[in-house]
Amino acid sequence: MCGSRFVGLSTAAMYGISIGAGLPALFLLICLAIYARKKVNDHAQIQQQNHVPDIPTTTIAQQLPVSVMGLDKLTIESYPITVLGESKRLPKPSDSTCAICLSEYKPNDTLRTIPECNHYFHSDCIDEWLQLNATCPVCRNLQESATPIPSSTSSNT
Ligand SMILES: [Zn+2]
Ligand SMILES: [Zn+2]
Incomplete structure (x- = not known):
């Protein structure tokens, strides 16, 4: 007689313990999950901000060196x-x-x-x-910076 009552009590206590211990554990798990998710989101946001370049690279590519050396x-x-x-x-x-x-x-x-x-x-x-080209095709003299070449004009001697 006494034994059956004990068993009944113990099962009720078991339920109580499992619920009492299980609920905070579950709550803690949810909290952890939310916290972890928030952390991951924050991290991703920081990474995205770091990835956005301050200066758009297209402007640099447009600055091509002007290498046309012809005469007008x-x-x-x-x-x-x-x-x-x-x-x-x-x-x-x-x-x-x-x-x-x-x-x-x-x-x-x-x-x-x-x-x-x-x-x-x-x-x-x-x-x-x-x-x-601003150069003579034969002697490749630069025509724009026309520096007079000293040839046989020296008649001092
Ligand atoms: Zn020709
Ligand atoms: Zn020439």
């Missing part, structure tokens, strides 16, 4: 022109081939002379060349 049309047109006659009298008889298109000068060809070095070419050829 006015400078090219200021160079003297020679129109070959029927006699094909060249400024320098030894120089009878255009160094750009590698073809011989023909009568009525229009030549343009680079004053700095006295090299001449077809005006069509050299005009196109000088728009891209």
Whole structure:
């Protein structure tokens, strides 16, 4: 008789203990889960903020170096022109081939002379060349910084 009552009490106590201990444990677990989640979110937010670059990289890519070294049309047109006659009298008889298109000068060809070095070419050829390069295609003299080359002009001695 007594035994059955004891058993009944003990089961009730067991339930009480399990509920009493289980609820705070569950509560603690939920709290931990919420806390952990918040921590992860905070961390992710910080990482995202760090990943956003302060300066957009597109502006740097747009600043391409300007490497066009050609002469302007006015400078090219200021160079003297020679129109070959029927006699094909060249400024320098030894120089009878255009160094750009590698073809011989023909009568009525229009030549343009680079004053700095006295090299001449077809005006069509050299005009196109000088728009891209400011150097003579033969001697590679820089035309823009036209420094006079001291040649046989020293007549002091
Ligand atoms: Zn030519
Ligand atoms: Zn030249």
